[in-house]
Amino acid sequence: MVRYVYAFTEGSRDMADLLGGKGANLAEMTRLGLPVPPGFTVTTEACRTFLTTGGEPAGLAREISDHLTVLERAAGRRLGQPDDPLLLSVRSGARFSMPGMMETILDIGLNDDSVLGLAKSSGSERFAWDSYRRLLQMFGSTVMGVDSALFENAMARLKEDCGAVDDLGLDAADLAGLVETYKELIRQETGESFPQSPARQLQRAVLAVFQSWNVERARLYRRREHIPDGLGTAVNVQTMVFGNLGPDSGSGVAFTRDPATGRAGVYGDYLANAQGEDVVAGIRNTMPLEELGRLNPEAFSRLCGHMATLEAHYRDLCDIEFTVERGRLWMLQTRVGKRTAEAAFTIAAELTDEGLITADEGLVRVSGDELARLTFPRFDTSTIGDPLAHGIPASPGAAVGAAVFDSAEAVRRAAAGEKVVLVREETTPDDLPGMVAAQAVLTSRGGKTSHAAVVARGMGKVCVCGAEKIGVDPQGRRFTVGDITVEEGTVLSVDGSEGAVYPGAAPLVDSAVMRYFETGERSDGLVDAVARAMQHADGVRRLGVRANADTPEDAARARRFGAEGIGLCRTEHMFLGDRRRLVEAMILARTDTERERALDALLPLQRQDFTGILEAMDGLPVTIRLLDPPLHEFLPDRTELAVRLAAAEAHGSPPSEHDAELLDAVNRMHEENPMLGLRGVRLGLVAPGLVAMQVRAIAEATVERRRAGGDPRAEIMVPLIDTVEELRLVRQEVEQVLADVSEESGVSVVCPVGTMIELPRAALTAGRIAEEAQFFSFGTNDLTQTTWGFSRDDVEAAFFSAYLDKGIFKVSPFETIDRDGVGRLMEIAVAEGRAARPGLKTGVCGEHGGDPESVHFFHAAGLDYVSCSPFRVPVARLEAGRAAL
Ligand code: PEP
Ligand code: MG
Numbered sequence: 065m066v067r068y069v070y071a072f073t074e075g076s077r078d079m080a081d082l083l084g085g086k087g088a089n090l091a092e093m094t095r096l097g098l099p100v101p102p103g104f105t106v107t108t109e110a111c112r113t114f115l116t117t118g119g120e121p122a123g124l125a126r127e128i129s130d131h132l133t134v135l136e137r138a139a140g141r142r143l144g145q146p147d148d149p150l151l152l153s154v155r156s157g158a159r160f161s162m163p164g165m166m167e168t169i170l171d172i173g174l175n176d177d178s179v180l181g182l183a184k185s186s187g188s189e190r191f192a193w194d195s196y197r198r199l200l201q202m203f204g205s206t207v208m209g210v211d212s213a214l215f216e217n218a219m220a221r222l223k224e225d226c227g228a229v230d231d232l233g234l235d236a237a238d239l240a241g242l243v244e245t246y247k248e249l250i251r252q253e254t255g256e257s258f259p260q261s262p263a264r265q266l267q268r269a270v271l272a273v274f275q276s277w278n279v280e281r282a283r284l285y286r287r288r289e290h291i292p293d294g295l296g297t298a299v300n301v302q303t304m305v306f307g308n309l310g311p312d313s314g315s316g317v318a319f320t321r322d323p324a325t326g327r328a329g330v331y332g333d334y335l336a337n338a339q340g341e342d343v344v345a346g347i348r349n350t351m352p353l354e355e356l357g358r359l360n361p362e363a364f365s366r367l368c369g370h371m372a373t374l375e376a377h378y379r380d381l382c383d384i385e386f387t388v389e390r391g392r393l394w395m396l397q398t399r400v401g402k403r404t405a406e407a408a409f410t411i412a413a414e415l416t417d418e419g420l421i422t423a424d425e426g427l428v429r430v431s432g433d434e435l436a437r438l439t440f441p442r443f444d445t446s447t448i449g450d451p452l453a454h455g456i457p458a459s460p461g462a463a464v465g466a467a468v469f470d471s472a473e474a475v476r477r478a479a480a481g482e483k484v485v486l487v488r489e490e491t492t493p494d495d496l497p498g499m500v501a502a503q504a505v506l507t508s509r510g511g512k513t514s515h516a517a518v519v520a521r522g523m524g525k526v527c528v529c530g531a532e533k534i535g536v537d538p539q540g541r542r543f544t545v546g547d548i549t550v551e552e553g554t555v556l557s558v559d560g561s562e563g564a565v566y567p568g569a570a571p572l573v574d575s576a577v578m579r580y581f582e583t584g585e586r587s588d589g590l591v592d593a594v595a596r597a598m599q600h601a602d603g604v605r606r607l608g609v610r611a612n613a614d615t616p617e618d619a620a621r622a623r624r625f626g627a628e629g630i631g632l633c634r635t636e637h638m639f640l641g642d643r644r645r646l647v648e649a650m651i652l653a654r655t656d657t658e659r660e661r662a663l664d665a666l667l668p669l670q671r672q673d674f675t676g677i678l679e680a681m682d683g684l685p686v687t688i689r690l691l692d693p694p695l696h697e698f699l700p701d702r703t704e705l706a707v708r709l710a711a712a713e714a715h716g717s718p719p720s721e722h723d724a725e726l727l728d729a730v731n732r733m734h735e736e737n738p739m740l741g742l743r744g745v746r747l748g749l750v751a752p753g754l755v756a757m758q759v760r761a762i763a764e765a766t767v768e769r770r771r772a773g774g775d776p777r778a779e780i781m782v783p784l785i786d787t788v789e790e791l792r793l794v795r796q797e798v799e800q801v802l803a804d805v806s807e808e809s810g811v812s813v814v815c816p817v818g819t820m821i822e823l824p825r826a827a828l829t830a831g832r833i834a835e836e837a838q839f840f841s842f843g844t845n846d847l848t849q850t851t852w853g854f855s856r857d858d859v860e861a862a863f864f865s866a867y868l869d870k871g872i873f874k875v876s877p878f879e880t881i882d883r884d885g886v887g888r889l890m891e892i893a894v895a896e897g898r899a900a901r902p903g904l905k906t907g908v909c910g911e912h913g914g915d916p917e918s919v920h921f922f923h924a925a926g927l928d929y930v931s932c933s934p935f936r937v938p939v940a941r942l943e944a945g946r947a948a949l
Contacts, residue, residue, distance in 0.1 A: 068110040069127040071134065072103050072302075077378075082107045084298030086157030089398050096377060098370050098395045102138055103152070103302030104131040108159065111274045111296030125267060128301075132266070139303065144262030148185040149178035151195075151304040154269040156276060158297040161399070165285045166297055167206045167276040169269045170339075171199040171304060175260040179243075183236075186309060193239035194231075195306075200246040200258060203265065207272040210253045218245050266301070273299045290874055305394045307387040308339050312360065315340045318353055318367065318384045320375040323403045326410030326593075330354075330368055332384075340385055340396060356388075363393040374398055379420045380429070381411050405434035406590055413593035423600050424949050430597050431946070432916035432939035436460070437561055438577040438594065439935070443570040450566075452556070453545050455506070455531030457563035458517035463503035463526040464557045464569045467550055469538045471498025478502065485556050487543055489536045490529075491516040499525065504558035506565055508534045508543075515865040526560035534565075581625050581938055598938065601945025602626070607922060608929030609940045610685070612909055614638065616676035619686075622934035626941050629685035630677065631841060631931020632781075632909035635758060636693050638673045639666075647698040650754075651733075652725055663757040670761035671768070678769045678776040685777045687841060687909075687931075689820070690758050690794075692783040694743045695751065696733040705730055739855065744784020744820075748794050759798050763805035763813045770811050778815050781841060785819045788832040795836055820909070821893050822846035830893035834900040841931070842890055844910030844918075848877050851886050878911065881918040891925055907931055916943040923947035 075083050075091025083091060087105035094100045106128065113121040136142045141150045151173040156166035174182065174196045183192035205212035219231075222242055228234050234242070250258050259265050276282065277297045286293060307315035318332030333350035335342055336359065357364040367386060370393075374382045383401035387394045403411065412426035421429075440461040465483035468474045471494060474486045478501035486502040488495060490509045499505055499519060504526035507516045511530055520527030536543045541552040550556070550567075557570035580591045610631035611622030619630060639647050646665050653659035678686055705727050709719045719727075735741035748755040762778050769776035782794050795817050806813045819836075821827050822843030830840070849856040856878060864876055873882075881887055897904045907929040912918035914936025922930050923944060932940050 065123075066109065066121075067127070068107050068121060068124050069131050070105050070107065071131055072100060072105070075105060080159055082109060082298070084108055084157035084159055084300070085161055085399055086155065086397055087298045087300050090300060090302070092377075093374070093395055093398055096373060098373065099366075099393060100395050101303040101305050102135055103300060104128075104135070105157070106270055106299040106301065108296040108298045111277060111298065112294070114271065114274045115277065115296060120267075120271060124270075128266065128270065129263070131301075132263075135303065143266065144173035144175060144178045145181065146177040147181040149173050149181050149262075151182070152266060153300075153302050153304050154266065154273060155300045155302070156273045156297045157300050158277075158291075159295050160289070160291050162282060162285055162289075162291070165276075165282040166279070167202075167273050169199070169202045169206055169272070170341075171195045172203075172265045172269055173262040174199050175262065175265075177260075178262070186306075188309065189236035190239065191306075191309060193236050193243060194234075197239055197242050197246055200243060200250065203258065203269065204246065204250045204253075206276070207268050208250060208254050208256075208258075210250055214249055214253065215246060218242065218249060270299050270301070273297065287871065302396075305387050305389045305396075306339065307335075307389060308337055308342075309390055311337055312391045313337055313387075313389050314356070314359075315342065315385070315387045316350070316353060316356065318371060318386065319401055320371045320382045320384075321407075321411060321414075323381060323383070323401050323407055326381075326403065326407030326414070326590075328414060330371060340387060360388060360391060363388050363391060366393050370395060376420065379415065379425075381407070405437040408434050409438070409593040409597060410590055413589075413596055416596075424604070427597055427600050427604070427942075427945055428949055430942070432919070432943040435577075435594065435597075435942050436936075436939050438590070439575050439581070439938070440561060440578075441572045441574050442561070443557060443559055443566070444573045448557070448566055448570045451559075451564040452548065452550070452567050453531045453533045453565045455508075455528040455563050455565070456511055456517070457559075457561055458514075458529045459505075459520040459525055459527035460561040461504075461526040462557070462559050462561070462570075462572055464555065464572070465503040466553045467506075467543070467556050468498070468502070469536070469541045469543075469552055471495045471501075473552070474498035474501045485558055487534075487536060487556075488516070488538070490514060491519070504528070504560065506531060506534075506556070506558055508532060508536050510865075517865075519860060520560075526558050528558055528560055528563050528565060531563075531565060582621075583624075598626070598941060601942045603945075604948045605923075605941065605944035606948050607919070607927065607944035608907075609937055609944060610687075610907065610909075610929050610931040611934045611937050612913070612931050613677070613934055614673075616680040618934055619677050619680035622937055623681060623684070625934055625937040627684075627934065627937045628929070629687070629777075630681055631687050631907050631913070631929060633677060633686060633688045635670070635673075635689060635691055636697075638670060639691070639698055643669060644698055647695070648726070650751075651695055651699065652729055656752075659753055663753045667757050667761055667764075670758060671764045674762050674765035674778065675768050678765055678778060679772075679774060681777075682769070683775040683777070685779055687779040687781050687818070687839075687907075688758075688762055689781040689783050690745075690748055690755055692744050692747075694733070694735060694738040694741055695747060696730060696735070696738070699730050699733070700726060702727075702730045702734060739849070739857075745782050745786075745790045745794055746784070748782070748797075749790065755794060755797050756801050759801040760805060762815065763802050764809075766813050766815070767805065767809045767811045779839065780815050780817045781839075782817070782819045783843065784822060784846065785833060786823050786825045787829065788836055791819050791833060791836045818905075820846075821890075822910075823850050824889055827889035827893040831896035831900045834897040834904055837897075837901075837904075839905040839907070840893065840897055842893070842906070842908045842910065842927075844881060844886060844890075844908055844912045845878065847889065847910065848882065848886050848912075851889060852877060852882070854878075875917075880915050881912045881921050883921055887921055887925065890927075894926055905929075914940050919943040920947040 072091045072094040077088045077092040080088040083105045110121050143150050153170045155168045179196045183189040201215045204210040307313045314336040316334035322331045332353035334356045335350045381401045385397040408430050412429045415421045416426040443462050465485040468484045474484050477484050483503045485504045486498045487506045490507050505520050507529040516529045534543045534545050555569050557566040576587045586592050610629040611627035612632040613619045613622050614633045614637045650662035766776045816838040818839030820843040821840050906927045909931040913930035914932030
């Protein structure tokens with residue numbers, strides 16, 4: 065027989081799936097002996113049954129009535145008893161908190177008789193009538209479907225008639241009149257009367273809370289927060305206690321430590337003579353919690369005692385809602401509280417010190433995302449003033465710039481050296497150039513998966529989206545917030561971590577956590593907490609962490625950040641700038657001699673690059689990838705060149721021989737789909753001398769570093785392999801050059817030769833490839849591109865926001881590894897590669913290497929290391945530690 069109702073005395077916090085978060089914690093507090101107003105919880109299972117069958121679950125009414133009887137006996141009064149009524153609250157409470165999304169009905173049990181009893185027992189007629197009209201309003205709108213605005217209008221009319229400025233200006237008689245008006249309203253709107261039977265009120269209220277699971281705002285909230293639709297909500301039925309019975313009553317919220325900084329000490333707000341709803345709604349100014357100590361020292365000291373009990377029991381920061389009814393303290397809710405990134409690290413360290421949690425648990429309670437948030441510069445909040453508007457914190461960091469209202473203006477001003485903030489209602493792919501040019505993006509519409517948010521995050525650009533209070537007028541080149549107008553050119557400060565926009569240029573402060581990673585300086589408690597988490601993570605992680613770096617400066621920084629080598633040195637970046645001319649010469653060469661001359665000119669430059677990097681990473685592995693992108697990327701743009709030539713011709717001047725040759729080469733090498741064209745290993749196999757030049761530069765740099773007393777550890781990596789044959793041919797050439805340089809120099813140069821696995825075919829034939837490859841490095845950017853068939857350069861801006869909105873995936877597969885598809889290919893490749901070559905070293909060097917969630921997968925897949933941008937190295941270290949626990 066299924067059971068649908070549990071008394072608070074029967075449940076526990078382990079039963080959150082069945083009792084919802086609130087119900088489970090109410091039960092837990094009851095078990096701990098804390099003063100919780102008695103009550104019971106109707107399970108999420110009852111809700112699920114109701115939602116699927118559309119009817120009240122069989123036996124539910126009986127169970128509720130039985131539990132009510134127990135409650136009534138203990139209280140010594142009945143629900144709605146005419147002379148001294150027991151009143152109940154009926155509240156939703158799902159497994160995952162959905163604040164304010166579902167319904168609550170208070171004061172169940174009041175009717176035309178019991179309102180008089182409540183007036184007598186409470187000693188306040190006004191209070192009794194006010195409670196009754198609140199019930200009619202909540203029940204009328206939530207349960208009976210009357211538009212709540214009609215109640216509000218009636219209230220407003222009454223206040224006008226009485227000349228009252230606010231609710232407190234209405235006396236008992238006014239409110240009794242309002243009760244009649246409300247009852248009539250309900251009759252008119254629904255054709256039925258407000259149910260006078262308390263039991264009927266309770267039954268209908270419970271079903272209405274079930275139904276509120278599916279209201280539009282709750283559905284939207286779940287989609288945004290990735291909460292499954294099938295969970296349903298529990299319903300908590302609890303004895304009412306009143307914080308609005310006079311000055312010796314009140315309600316408040318409290319935290320067992322400061323949720324902003326994590327520092328120890330009670331923290332919260334209290335509102336005398338008010339109900340909990342009034343505190344949350346912020347209709348009157350609250351006072352700091354300590355004030356309660358002055359008003360009611362006994363209740364305050366009890367509260368502090370209960371908070372200590374809860375924190376010790378939950379072994380974490382708890383937040384609490386409480387009510388004082390005529391001097392007596394009641395605990396209404398608790399849960400493990402939300403906190404800022406700063407508080408997360410501080411609390412983890414302090415609870416570990418206090419012996420409440422282990423260092424392992426402390427590490428699990430912080431995250432790479434939180435760490436990343438702490439490394440951005442922030443606005444100095446002590447001088448910043450009030451924000452102009454709030455929106456969704458879509459891409460973190462802080463930026464200052466002049467407001468501009470279209471992409472072209474952003475590009476124009478940025479080109480002139482001005483810093484700008486692009487303000488749009490929402491962005492489209494057409495806004496891309498403006499987004500690139502801007503310091504930050506601000507939109508008035510759209511959520512975390514809007515185009516602006518997705519693209520800005522991809523670019524690491526500060527973004528606040530969905531700032532609904534701002535009205536953007538692109539034609540007028542201005543936006544308004546209330547009665548403030550912000551014209552184009554006005555300087556704004558955008559805080560993408562907090563989702564706030566401030567007027568003017570707010571002062572920026574560097575992150576002390578970033579300074580710690582740069583210098584090792586532990587300047588304050590937070591930095592110390594971060595340092596300890598990092599140390600612990602390094603102690604427990606199995607996964608190595610390397611960096612993607614291609615300059616000595618980046619390599620040195622990565623090393624300071626804790627990188628254990630370079631997992632990807634992209635050599636193409638060394639072919640840009642002034643050297644483009646030499647690459648051009650190599651491509652245009654008509655004879656072997658011309659080509660050799662160009663390569664000879666590149667050789668010392670490449671050698672110098674590698675020497676610097678090997679020096680910065682002395683003693684650690686440096687994986688150098690042979691040239692990857694299509695060669696025409698080093699030539700001028702085809703259209704630009706054609707236009708230049710046409711213009712010259714129009715002016716009567718013949719095209720220069722060089723330009724004509726260039727155009728010829730550009731045309732010859734043009735590819736419709738270069739990402740799938742002549743690049744990677746294919747280039748090495750058809751462009752004579754290129755591989756040999758690069759390998760010689762690596763080998764000679766190794767010799768140079770060795771002679772200087774260093775310990776260079778270059779590894780040579782071949783990109784975009786499809787088949788083992790490609791690797792075999794390139795490897796032969798590589799080994800030959802290494803042997804040549806060893807012989808010429810008298811220094812034996814041995815470099816492991818491995819390959820990237822970044823095409824599905826390579827992953828599927830990894831066993832064969834491992835015969836030739838001494839290591840694998842997964843290029844998850846290209847592997848994602850080719851597995852999904854998504855152009856990595858286009859799709860995120862083109863249609864990912866639509867895909868995310870439709871729920872086709874929850875996060876871009878270019879950001880977090882797609883375990884089912886790309887991940888599966890990786891697992892196959894690791895297993896088959898290691899079967900063919902036991903102990904084969906495997907790593908990841910795509911963007912996913914620095915993504916927290918992906919790091920956990922790479923750990924589970926048994927890879928040896930991840931490689932990511934230097935700034936993500938600390939995040940990867942932390943997450944690799946967490947993954948190992
Ligand atoms: C990759 O494809 O994942 C990779 C690291 O190479 P690139 O991003 O340079 O193509
Ligand atoms: Mg690649």
